[in-house]
Amino acid sequence: MKALLPWLDAPLLDALQRSHSHALLVQGPAGVGQLELAMLLARSWLCESPAAVHQRQPGCGDCASCRLFAAGTHPDFQLLLPEALDAACREALGLPAEETAEPKAGKAKPSREIKVDAVRQLLGFAQATSARGRAKVVVIFPAEALNAVAANALLKTLEEPSGVLRFALATHDPAGLLPTIRSRCQSLSLPLPPTDAAEAWLAGEGVEPALLxxxxxxxxxxxxxxxxxxxxQAWSSLPKRVARGEAAALADWAPPRAIDALQRVCHDLLRRCHGQPGQYFDTAALPACSRVQPLLAWEQQLRRAARHAEHPLNAGLLIESLVTAGQAALAQAHS
Structure with missing residues (x-):
């Protein structure tokens, strides 16, 4: 695995000290490290260091188990991901890609769901004896990707695991999980990290902290x-470029991301109308506005567009129409 996200140290230690369930549900907003925390829990549960085992400390990183885990070859660990996210998630974690068969001609695109066949394979792993005698651990991410059939197939094992079997489910949409799945897990909330810690990490990654x-x-x-x-700079200029109807500001963005950006612009404009500072933009970057109704109408249009953002009929025309609608809404909101 790659280096820790520094803000995960305290939640990891707290989870190890306080958890009393064989299944943890790591939940919080997307982009704060739910998967990474679930992986750290898994490594800690499998660690063979006496101190880590008896004092409920994070995995040592040096024992044979931790080295196998870091290499992605631990025989008692399984990471369950949707096909569409598998390669990207493993790369982000610094793990080797899963070996897969050569794609067949005409094969459907990789699914964003975790399907029942994958869960059935997982259950076979869960029922086998631990290779190293410590435990067997499963991480599922994002847990809300389990479709209804797959989730129901997992329920019995989640409720009555065989041997020393532990689960870490990671999600940023716990409401998307079956209530029966949630009820079988101990919840572990992962909040937004402290701003100073997040900005320091971003600076180390070569990212402008202002993007936080x-x-x-x-x-x-x-x-x-x-x-x-x-x-x-491009982000801070976006609201005023929308006010001028410059769809080119989003020309290089995929539709889902472009619509998300426009929704953030609209959200902060509504906040400004109510005398509140922007959440995503500095107030100085936001055009003046005083009427809420035109912005609410634009917000509804953006919500409808977001439902079909993955498969627009014409991405360029869609974004241009949304920017034009935003320009009109701002003109009315300012009048």
Whole structure:
């Protein structure tokens, strides 16, 4: 695994000291390290260091088990991911990619769901004896990707695990999980990290700390945006470019990300109308506005567009129409 996210140290230690369930549900806003925390829990549960075992301390990183875990070859560990996220998540964690068969012609695109076949394979792993005699551990991310059939297939094992079997489910949408899954897990909330810790980490990653505000305090999202080419100056200029109807400001953005950015612009404009500071933009970056109704109408249009953002009929025309609608809404809100 790659280096720790520094703000996970305290939640990890707290979880190890206070957890009393074989299944933990790590939940919090996307982009703050739910998967990383679940992986650290897994490494700690498998660690063979006497101090870590008896004092409920984080994994030592040096024992044979920790080295196997870091290499992605631990025989008593399984990471369950949707096909569409598997390669990216493993790369982000510094783990080797899973070996897969060559794709067949005409095969459907990788699914964003965790399907029942994957859970059935997992249950076979869960029922086998631990290879190293310590425990067997499963991490599932994002847990809300379990479709209904897969989630129901997991229920009995989640409720009555065989041997020393532990689960860490990570999610940023706990409401998307079956209530029966949630009820079988001990909840572990992961809040937004302290601003100073997040900004220091971003600076070490070569990311402008100013992007942290753009990402709503979520450092991993800020890094993702930076890697996609976003810079703080371009972000701060976005609201006024929308006010001028400049759809080119979002020309290089994928529709889901462009719509998300416009929703953040609209959100902060509504806050300004109510005399509140911006959440994603500095107040000075926001055009003046005083009428709420035009912005609420634009917000509804953005919400409808977001439902189909993954498969727009014409991405360019969609974004242009949304920016034009935003320009009109701002003109009315300022009048």
């Amino acid at each position: 505000k753009a990402a709503g305090g979520r450092p991993q999202l800020a890094r993702e945006w930076h890697e996609a080419g976003l810079r703080a």
